[in-house]
Amino acid sequence: MKHICVVFRHAPFGGTSSREGIDFALLSASFEQQLCLVFTDEAVLHLLADQQPELAGSKDYVSVFKAFDLYDIEHILVCETSLQRFGLTLEDLAISAQLASSTVITEQLQHADEVLVF
Numbered sequence: 001m002k003h004i005c006v007v008f009r010h011a012p013f014g015g016t017s018s019r020e021g022i023d024f025a026l027l028s029a030s031f032e033q034q035l036c037l038v039f040t041d042e043a044v045l046h047l048l049a050d051q052q053p054e055l056a057g058s059k060d061y062v063s064v065f066k067a068f069d070l071y072d073i074e075h076i077l078v079c080e081t082s083l084q085r086f087g088l089t090l091e092d093l094a095i096s097a098q099l100a101s102s103t104v105i106t107e108q109l110q111h112a113d114e115v116l117v118f
Contacts, residue, residue, distance in 0.1 A: 003034045005112035008043035018046060021118030022064055029071035036108050037068075039097070040079035044086060047078065049094040065095050077105060 006025050010017055029035055039047060047065065068076065077100035083089065090099055100108075109115055 001032060001034055002113040003036070003111060004028055005036045005038060005108055005115045007038045007040065007109075007115065007117045008046060009041045009117060011042035012046045012051070017118045018043065021116070024116065024118075025073060026064070026067070026071055029073050034075075035073050036075040036077065036112065037073060038077045038079070038100070038105055038108065040082050040105065042082075044078055044082045044088065047093040047095060047097065048088070049092065051094075068095065077108065079105060 006021055006028075008018055008021055012018060025035055025037060068074070076095065076097040078090070078093070078097045080099050080101050083099070090097065
């Protein structure tokens with residue numbers, strides 16, 4: 001079993017890379033790969049509760065995050081610095097995630113067999 005780290009860096013709505021990353025994560029999990037998802041930079045905005053993507057002309061793929069438990073994707077890290085930059089806390093997020101320092105994120109990246117950035 002491979003340990004795959006998927007890093008999300010881009011803001012929601014405005015591109016397809018995040019959706020592609022989510023699809024990749026779900027597909028990998030269905031093949032029983034060990035996954036760690038990292039949300040950093042503007043990607044922390046993906047995790048906000050009560051989003052209305054249809055107002056921005058986008059599909060609601062963010063609701064898929066709630067299916068992570070069904071796919072046994074339990075290792076979800078959120079960059080502490082990124083949350084602070086946007087004035088957010090873990091309580092503002094729609095799903096359960098672990099607050100992580102840059103050191104913890106770096107360790108996860110170093111231990112991964114593969115790292116993909118979306």
